[in-house]
Amino acid sequence: MTSPVTTTPALTEQSLNDFFDVTSNVTLRPSYEGGNISTTIGFKCVHYLIEAAVLEHFRSAGLGATDLYVDYGVGFDVVSVNTRLHTVLTLDDAVAVEVKPVTKETDSRLRFKITAYVPREEGQRKAVTTTFEVALRAIDHVEGAKPLPEKLSRFVVPRLGRATPREITAVPVDNIDLASQRGIGTRAADPVLTEIIGGDNAFGWKWRVPYFYCHFTSHMQMSGFLRQMEEVLHLFVADRGIAIHRLLEERSWIPVVTKCDVEITDEVRIEDELYTVFTIEDIFKSVLFTARMDCYVVRDGGLVQVSTGHITHGYVTKESPEKDWSLCTFDEEVMAALSGKNLAGN
Incomplete structure (x- = not known):
């Protein structure tokens, strides 16, 4: 049986006060x-689930994303996330999410928070802790929008x-072959990427x-940047010779984000050309590495940084969600790949 669909309640003075003061709770399942x-659920879709819980907090106050857009001419935008993943989520988990303003x-x-x-088996286990920050972005093309409450x-x-x-x-060049690469972009030499990367242990x-x-109808949302982080990590390890598929096939090493x-x-903006640089910053005890992702666009001849972030990544071998997974120790090949020692000239 499915649960009945409920409508978004009306915005009232009390619901607005509760929006700022009252912790909400919702149980959701991962995508x-x-x-x-x-x-097992990857970090990107863990964030999708948390975003859905924050949206429910807005809806419970009468501030659904559709109402914000249509009635008030503003868009719900997550602009910052800072997340720690404590245990593995799986497809059919019922995840209890507490959203505290x-x-x-x-x-x-x-x-x-x-x-x-x-x-x-041992009871409720903490799976994720995070801080989300949300902005209300003005949408100019919505006509007849009402003013938002002062709060x-x-x-x-x-x-x-x-x-x-x-x-x-550097001057950008048009080296993205949309016909042959289906819009996935390019890892080919690009003068802008070359200048941004410099001498760092990075990938562009x-x-x-x-x-x-x-x-x-406007701009890239937070989920797009999370997908970008997932994609550039995938491209980076493949470029360094330790592709996700290869380590899964040869070693049963499962990628994990902490x-x-x-x-x-x-x-x-839609169809901007985005330059993404993935830089290794730290390798911790040969079991985890932290990398920084920086994204840029070129506007009016200048380089504009549009996002920055970090990801801490490793590998595990166990697949039981009931137990702690064991982190794999990087061997000489993986350490060389992460440190850039397997690149030409190193």
């Missing part, structure tokens, strides 16, 4: 899309950040942003 390796009077963004729990108006922004462009000497990727990574953060610092 089927996230079961990429066995039945923590916005201060001096904050320019709506802030929420979120904890997700999953049932296990919310200070969170309305004309755009998601306004980064200061930095000077760049240039890609044209499709409309389905965006929303509100921490992730992303912040949007400026907007990316």
Whole structure:
């Protein structure tokens, strides 16, 4: 049986007070899309689940995303996430998500502390802890929009950040072959990527942003940046000779993410050419590595940073969600790949 669909309640003074003061709880199941390796859920779809819980917090106050857009001319935008993943989620887990508002009077963004729990043999187990920050982005093409209540108006922004462009000497080239590469972009030599990367232990990727990574007929949303982080990690390890598929086939090493953060610092528009740089920052005890993702666009001859974030990644071998998974120790080949020692000239 399915649960009945409920409508979004009306916005009232009491519901608005509760929106800022009252912790909400919702039980959700992960997206089927996230079961990429066995039945375990990847970090991207864990964030999708948390975003859905935050949206439910808005809906419970009468601030559904459709109402915000149609009635008030603003878009719900997650602009920052900072997440720690404590245990594995699987496809059929019923995940209890607690959304606690923590916005201060001096904050320019709506802030929420979120904890997700999953049932296990020993009882409820903490699965995810995270902080989400949300902005209400003004949508110019919505006509006849009403003003938001005063308590919310200070969170309305004309755009998601306004980064200061930095000077760049390289000139972009059109080397994305959409016909043959189906829009996936290019890892070929690009003068802008070369200049951004410099001498760092990094990998670069240039890609044209499709409309389905965006929303509100306008700009790339947080889920697009999370997909970008997943994609550039996949491309990086393949480029270094330790592709996800190869380690799964040869060693049964399952990729795992323990921490992730992303912040949007400026907007990316539909069909912008996005430069993504993935830089290895730290290798911890030969079991985890932390990398930084920086995304840029070139506008009016300047380089604009549109997001930055980090991911902590390793590998595990056990597949039972009831037990702690064991982290694999990087061997000489993997350490060389991560440190860049297997590159020509190193």
